[in-house]
Amino acid sequence: MITWEEVNVSYDDRQVLGPVNLSVGDGEWVGLIGPNGAGKSTMLAAAVGIVEHTGAVSLGGAARRAGLDIAWMPQRPHLPDEMGVADYVMLGRSPHLGYLAHEGRHDVEMVRSAMARLDLSDFGRRRLGTLSGGEAQRAVLARALAQEAPVLLLDEPTSSLDISHAVEVLDVIEDLRRAEGLTIVMAAHDLTLAGRFAERLVLLSNGSLVADGSPRDVLVESILTPHYGAGIKVLEHVDGPVVVPTRRRDG
């Protein structure tokens, strides 16, 4: 279980997040939704420990250890053009290596299986600069998986993908969650997609949690409109709620 406890983040005296309290159970998939600037990315970054914050983020009651407990997939991962996919995925083993240590057989084995899981087995030599958007996203996921961390934090994992590739990547994540028992917290812009994959949605607005529940409970106009503005409409569909934009003249 990953827990945010009284977490606050300020930039230059301006409070951008908190106080936030949230617990996500083992194996759960939680979607973090909210308008731009609501604090979704900041909440994930605080959990990873790369922004200064007050309060605590813990795993099963113990302070989280950088890299070992939490794997983080940033919104815009930095992918050096010249680096090969196998070398890139191997970076995911860093949390397990000491300052002067180098990778051993077990590390190579973990990387091999992470790449196989994401259909990257034949991509070992490919340079990152030559990958398509979907392939690059799979490489980043493979790197996160190679960390062997129980919690996976995803910051807008599909923002640069078209709808079919977005679904493909999220399907892969769902498979991994089931197979490995991963806990997933995903910041998302696409409310419909978030509701389709997450079992639970948490709505952030102006740095605070304002709603928490199943997609059917949270994706309703009366909850979303005060935070997103009047331009959205929620339609019912057998697979779940569908959030669509409206234009003023439609009303």
Added chain:
Amino acid sequence: MSRAGALDEARSARLGWGSLLVGLGSVLVVAALGVLVGAAGLPVDAVLSALFDWVPGIDLESGLTDLQRGILFEIRLPRVVLGALVGAVLASAGAAYQGVFRNPLADPYLLGIAAGAGLGATIAFVSAGGRALVPILAFLGGMLAVGVTYTLGRSVGGRSVTSLILAGVAVAAFATAVQTYLLQQEDDTLREVYAWILGRLTTAGWSEVLRLLPYALVSSAVLIGARRLLDVLSIGDDEAAALGVNVGRVRGVVVVAATLGTAAAVAVSGLIGFVGIIVPHTIRLVFGWSYRVIIPLSVLFGASFLMLADIVARTVVSPGELPIGVVTAFLGAPFFLLVLRTLRGPT
């Protein structure tokens, strides 16, 4: 081949025996050339005999006169060894700065470190403490310069390649101005310091070699030890930190080690520019992107490059000599522009 073996094959972040042997071979060949070439015109076979005579178990009569032996062992040999040490330090420091600052144009010279170290050394030359203080003041000057350059570069342009270099140019210009002022006040030391600024190995003796050796060993060992972490840093501070790397500590350790080596090299050989650009970039072009390859090979090829530059410096206008800094700049400046031209991505 096992599947894990296949994965290992696919990785380019490995230093192969082949490239290591090529590097070692280049050091030996150029060193031999450096010992054989010179104004005194020592007979080649006699020099080789005298050298092999040193190998335990081999006893050869070289036929060299005492004067010739003196030239060989007290002038040529220490000079070649010093050139190798200075080249190894400057090239590996350049590669390390490029890694920690994630900036392909970072180089001890361009970051203002050499100028800062030069100012520190000048203060030592003109002060009462004299030459004994040169290494420590050169180191402090270099550290101060890299600190100011990094802080200025960050505050002006974030992570941009150009802002760091421009900050380095400003720091170097400032340090050089202060240095010039100090020299104007002290006519006595002008010649000595001027010769030193241009960079030279002419006064090299075993005492210089012994002075630089511990710094060169420590600096190279630390940088080689950090080579895997430099690769992790290439995906950015945040992602490296999220992978459990203490980014601040790694950057600190690497910068201190590289600056220590640079300052010590500057203290014995003066300002020799562009080695830290030419050598790592050539290695990158030939052997790939990984610092696990670039750092160790920079030590080797840096050594052979500077020994080679020194051979050029003392032969083209023989029996006179060019300052070696002139030779490296002559090759380095066009190379720098080439790198600048081929840079892709946000600058």
